[in-house]
Amino acid sequence: xxxxxxxxxxxxxxxxxxxxxxxxxxxxxxxxxxxxxxxxxxxxxxxxxxxxxxxxxxx
Numbered sequence: 001x002x003x004x005x006x007x008x009x010x011x012x013x014x015x016x017x018x019x020x021x022x023x024x025x026x027x028x029x030x031x032x033x034x035x036x037x038x039x040x041x042x043x044x045x046x047x048x049x050x051x052x053x054x055x056x057x058x059x
């Protein structure tokens with residue numbers, strides 16, 4: 001699943017639509033881990049985690 005897009009918003013939308021269901025359990029664990037480390041969670045951090053999981057999964 002490689003999506004080449006020109007804008008971040010489109011890319012974020014595509015990633016969210018295609019991979020959130022697959023990664024839900026791992027994503028939740030990653031978010032819980034980030035919270036235990038006291039990271040400030042916002043959309044950028046969530047997207048970075050989701051993006052990382054997506055890349056790790058498609059390799």
